[in-house]
Amino acid sequence: MLGNMSNPVKKVPIHLQSSQNRLLIKNGKVVTEDDVFDEDVYIEDGIIKQMGRNLIIPGGTRVIDARGNYLLPGGIDPHTHFDFEFMGTRSVDDFYTGTKSAIAGGTTMIIDFVFPKEGESLLDAFYEYRRKADGKVCCDYSLHVCLPTWSAHVQRDMETLCKEHGVNSFKMFMAYDFMLDDGQLYSAFEQCQKLGAIAQVHAENGPVIAKNAERLLAQGITGPEGHELSRPEELEAEAVNRACVIAKQVDCPLYVVHVMSRSAAKKVAEARDDGGRVYGETLAAALGTYGARSEHECFRHSAGHVLSPPLRPDPATPDCLMTCLALDVLQLTGSDNCTFNKSQKELGIENFTKIPNGVNGVEDRMSVVWEKGVHAGIISPSRFVAVTSTNAAKIFNLYPKKGCIAVGSDADIVVWNGNAVRTISAQTHHQAVDFNIFEGMQCHGVPEYVIVSGRVCLEEGQLRVAEGHGHFVDTPVFAPYVYEPEKMAELKPTRNGPAVPAVEPLELEDDFRL
Ligand code: URP
Ligand code: ZN
Ligand code: ZN
Ligand code: ZN
Numbered sequence: 001m002l003g004n005m006s007n008p009v010k011k012v013p014i015h016l017q018s019s020q021n022r023l024l025i026k027n028g029k030v031v032t033e034d035d036v037f038d039e040d041v042y043i044e045d046g047i048i049k050q051m052g053r054n055l056i057i058p059g060g061t062r063v064i065d066a067r068g069n070y071l072l073p074g075g076i077d078p079h080t081h082f083d084f085e086f087m088g089t090r091s092v093d094d095f096y097t098g099t100k101s102a103i104a105g106g107t108t109m110i111i112d113f114v115f116p117k118e119g120e121s122l123l124d125a126f127y128e129y130r131r132k133a134d135g136k137v138c139c140d141y142s143l144h145v146c147l148p149t150w151s152a153h154v155q156r157d158m159e160t161l162c163k164e165h166g167v168n169s170f171k172m173f174m175a176y177d178f179m180l181d182d183g184q185l186y187s188a189f190e191q192c193q194k195l196g197a198i199a200q201v202h203a204e205n206g207p208v209i210a211k212n213a214e215r216l217l218a219q220g221i222t223g224p225e226g227h228e229l230s231r232p233e234e235l236e237a238e239a240v241n242r243a244c245v246i247a248k249q250v251d252c253p254l255y256v257v258h259v260m261s262r263s264a265a266k267k268v269a270e271a272r273d274d275g276g277r278v279y280g281e282t283l284a285a286a287l288g289t290y291g292a293r294s295e296h297e298c299f300r301h302s303a304g305h306v307l308s309p310p311l312r313p314d315p316a317t318p319d320c321l322m323t324c325l326a327l328d329v330l331q332l333t334g335s336d337n338c339t340f341n342k343s344q345k346e347l348g349i350e351n352f353t354k355i356p357n358g359v360n361g362v363e364d365r366m367s368v369v370w371e372k373g374v375h376a377g378i379i380s381p382s383r384f385v386a387v388t389s390t391n392a393a394k395i396f397n398l399y400p401k402k403g404c405i406a407v408g409s410d411a412d413i414v415v416w417n418g419n420a421v422r423t424i425s426a427q428t429h430h431q432a433v434d435f436n437i438f439e440g441m442q443c444h445g446v447p448e449y450v451i452v453s454g455r456v457c458l459e460e461g462q463l464r465v466a467e468g469h470g471h472f473v474d475t476p477v478f479a480p481y482v483y484e485p486e487k488m489a490e491l492k493p494t495r496n497g498p499a500v501p502a503v504e505p506l507e508l509e510d511d512f513r514l
Contacts, residue, residue: 021044021045021046021454022043022057022058022060022062023042023043023044023061023062023063023411023454023456024040024041024042024043024057024063024064025040025043025064025066025071025413025415025451026040026065026067027040027065027066027067028040028041028066028067028069028070028415029069030051030070030071031071031381031384031385031405032073032382032385032404032406033383033390033391033404034382035382036070036382039051039052039053040052040055041071041405041411042055042061043413043451043454044454045454046410046411046453046454047409047454048405048406048408048409048410048411051405051406051407062456064415064449064456066415066448066449068417069415069416069418070381070415070416070417070418071405072106072381072384072388072414072416073385073389073390073393073402073403073404073405073409073412073413073414074107074108074139074389074412074413074450075105075107075365075388075389075414076108076388076389076392076393076398076402077102077107077110077111077335077362077365077392078111078281078332078392078395078396079111079257079258079281079334079336079337080110080111080112080113080334080335080337080338080362081112081113081115081336081337081358082094082095082097082099082110082112083095083098083132084113084115084338085115085117086338086357087347087355088356089344089347091339091340091358092339092341092344092432093339093362093432094132094136095112095133095136095137095141096136096137096138096467097431097432098110098337098362099137099141099465099470100138100463101363101429101430101431102363103138103139103450103457103458103465104429104430104447104450104458104463105363105364105365105366105447106366106367106450107139107362107363107365107366108139108412108413108414108451108453109139109140109141109398109402109412109473110141111141111142111143111144111169111392111475112129112133112143112144113144113146114126114128114129114144115146116145116146116148121157122154122158122161123161123165125145126143126145126165126167129143130143130472134472135467135468136467136468137467137468137469138452138465138469138470139412139452139453139457139469139470140402140410140412140453140470140471140472140473141470141471141472141473142166142396142398142472142474142475143167143472144169144170144171145167145170146170146172146173147171147188148178149178149180150180150184150187150188154188155187155191158170158191158192158197159191162195162196162197162477165474166472166473166474166475167197168196168396168397168475168476168477169198169199169200169255169475170188170192170197170198170199171202172185172189172202173201174203174204174205174239174243175204175205175231175239176202179206185201185243186246186249189246189249189250189252190250190252192252193250193253195477196477196478196479197477198253198255198279198396198479198482199247199254199255200254200256200257201239201240201243201254201255201257202258202308203236203239203243203256203264203309204231204236204308204309205235205238205239208235209231209235212231213226213230213352213353216229216230216352217353222350222351222352223299223302223352224299224302224303224305224348224352225352226352226353227306227308227353228291228310228313230352231308231309231310233261233264233312234263236260236264237261237266237267240267240268240271241270241271244256244270244271247278248271248276252277253277253278253483254271254276254277254279255278255279255281256268256278256279257281257336258286258307258308258309258334259280259321259324260282260309260310260311260312261314261317262312262314262316262317265280265320265329265330268280268324268329268330269329272329277482279332279391280329280332281330281331281334282324282325282332282333283333283334283335283336283361284333284365284369284438285311285336285361286311286312286317286318286321287321287322287333287369287372288364288368288371288438289305289437289438290313290315291305291310291311291312291314291317299346299349300342300345303348303349304359304437305359306345306348306358306359307336307338307357307358307359308357319372319376322372322373322378322379325373325379326379330387331387331395332387332392332395333387333388334365335360335361335362335365336358336359336361337359337360337361337362338357338358338359339358339359339431339432339433339435340358341433341434341435359437360429360431360433360435360436360437361437362431363429364424364436364443366388366414366447367422367443367444367445367446368424368441368443369384369387370384370416370443370444371443371444371445373387374418374444374445375418375443375444375445391403394481394488395481396475397475397476397477397480397481399491400492400493401473402473404493406493407493408493409493411451411453411454413449413450414447414449414450415447415448415449416445416447416448417445417446418444419444420445420448421442421443421446422442422443423440423442424436424440424441424442424443425439425440426439448460452465452469452470453470455469
């Protein structure tokens with residue numbers, strides 16, 4: 001808990017913050033997925049009530065001057081694993097430290113994954129996650145549900161979750177002991193399509209990985225370097241391709257989680273070119289660092305970089321994946337935050353297959369994507385908003401309540417200073433974990449204020465979160481963005497005043513084209 005000791009969180013009771021129910025943010029540059037414009041934003045009771053200039057607002061309203069800064073829709077991290085029992089241990093960031101850290105970095109909503117234990121039904125697992133998260137979350141959250149087995153019972157529970165519990169996404173694994181085979185994937189995708197849900201897939205060829213791992217261990221390769229060697233990127237690309245082909249058979253929209261390599265991204269691009277409803281998410285880790293780190297001589301460092309699919313040794317991978325985000329080959333960034341301390345990573349000290357898989361990122365995702373994307377000149381501020389917030393809101397049917405700054409939307413807003421610099425470190429982060437894969441990285445892009453449901457949770461470097469202040473948010477099925485894209489125009493919030501031309505498209509290096 002290094003971060004907590006050096007950076008104590010002041011918790012202000014909710015009742016002392018009630019005067020904050022009215023807030024005016026003045027002089028900021030509002031960024032949307034396709035526009036940047038100067039408008040003031042007036043918030044009441046957690047909702048954006050007015051936008052424009054010279055707004056008429058009640059006396060006594062708190063005013064924040066955002067001059068020189070951007071106003072971004074709060075980040076939505078579509079991929080976290082808080083309080084997750086996995087590989088014989090439990091991730092150390094729970095729904096309190098996880099969402100607190102999210103807010104510290106400018107993320108105002110997360111979507112976590114329900115993972116049923118052996119023999120547990122999807123429904124019981126869902127209730128258990130609600131119990132773990134409600135009362136702890138400092139910001140709003142939704143839940144995806146994993147399908148570690150396939151059966152008629154699972155199929156029934158999927159329907160109940162969609163119809164009664166606000167779930168619209170299910171994750172299937174093509175690797176690990178709990179992977180589904182191709183026939184089971186087919187059936188699960190078919191059920192997703194029928195329900196109006198989104199199929200998510202962890203795409204790696206599990207049986208081939210198992211054989212590779214056996215061979216490497218027999219050769220005496222037991223250290224963390226065996227992790228990537230056993231799961232080379234062609235096994236990721238092959239599985240992405242197979243998942244796209246299977247999803248196509250039953251016309252199911254497919255969301256490929258954690259795309260970690262150029263060759264996997266290429267398969268996503270091909271499926272999209274073919275007209276497939278395929279969406280690709282990459283990770284802050286994949287954009288901010290690369291796989292050579294897993295050969296660090298110290299076990300903590302190399303094991304600290306172990307996640308699946310692995311970080312790739314090719315140092316061009318981060319820029320290639322960022323360019324895929326720029327070109328709309330990939331649509332979103334997540335963190336896949338799944339944190340384990342030194343003693344937990346040491347479960348695999350003698351055998352790389354036993355290193356708990358997972359890294360941090362929920363706190364640093366926004367800064368890392370800004371630094372490697374906007375500051376590096378590969379994506380515009382508008383595309384940054386799309387890949388950190390808006391596209392997640394659209395795909396999971398949270399838009400326009402979330403993912404945009406517009407009248408009627410939730411007041412989840414970040415006052416973002418694109419020029420300020422911070423250095424990432426486990427010494428100062430707010431996460432419970434004792435390690436940070438971005439240690440020492442200097443990032444332009446720092447949140448000056450983070451407003452969560454109208455409440456100022458970060459200002460002047462002080463984090464004031466409220467445990468349990470967040471709510472579970474339903475993700476209704478048949479997201480128009482996925483199932484009825486022609487309806488999106490109706491959903492798009494409008495604003496008064498002349499349109500400002502969208503940010504110029506950026507020239508992209510030919511090298512990064514797929
Ligand atoms: O290594 C990873 N990615 N850990 C979390 C579980 C998963 O597959 O997303
Ligand atoms: Zn996964
Ligand atoms: Zn070390
Ligand atoms: Zn994950």
